[in-house]
Amino acid sequence: MLQPRAEGALSAIGTLLTDRQRIDSQRTMNRNASNALIRKIDLGIDARKASTDRQLVEIGSWREHPTDDVAEHYARTEATRRATAVGDTDR
Structure with missing residues (x-):
């Protein structure tokens, strides 16, 4: 007689893969x-x-620059946030 598959283990693997x-x-x-x-x-x-x-590590370590205009300020902040997020998912 065949044994049924372990439903719990398959479900956990599916969740981890997703x-x-x-x-x-x-x-x-x-x-x-x-x-x-x-x-x-x-x-x-x-x-x-x-x-x-x-480069992403360097971007993640950026700080505010007093000479940045508004567009550069927000672009630098967002690039820093995104680079840090990439680094966080790589760990």
Whole structure:
């Protein structure tokens, strides 16, 4: 006689896989949004190519600049938030 599958274990694995896919999608979205911000507004990062992990760490450590105008201020803040989120999901 065949034994039924362990429903609890399969359900847990399905939940973990779905959550992993969501985390990967969120990380990709944050990385792409950070790339778009640094390409649109000059914040001192070479944005001709996609940002590297090292650049994202640098962006995540940015602080406010007193010389930034309003657009640069909000772009820097959002890029920092998104770069930090990418770093958080990589851990």
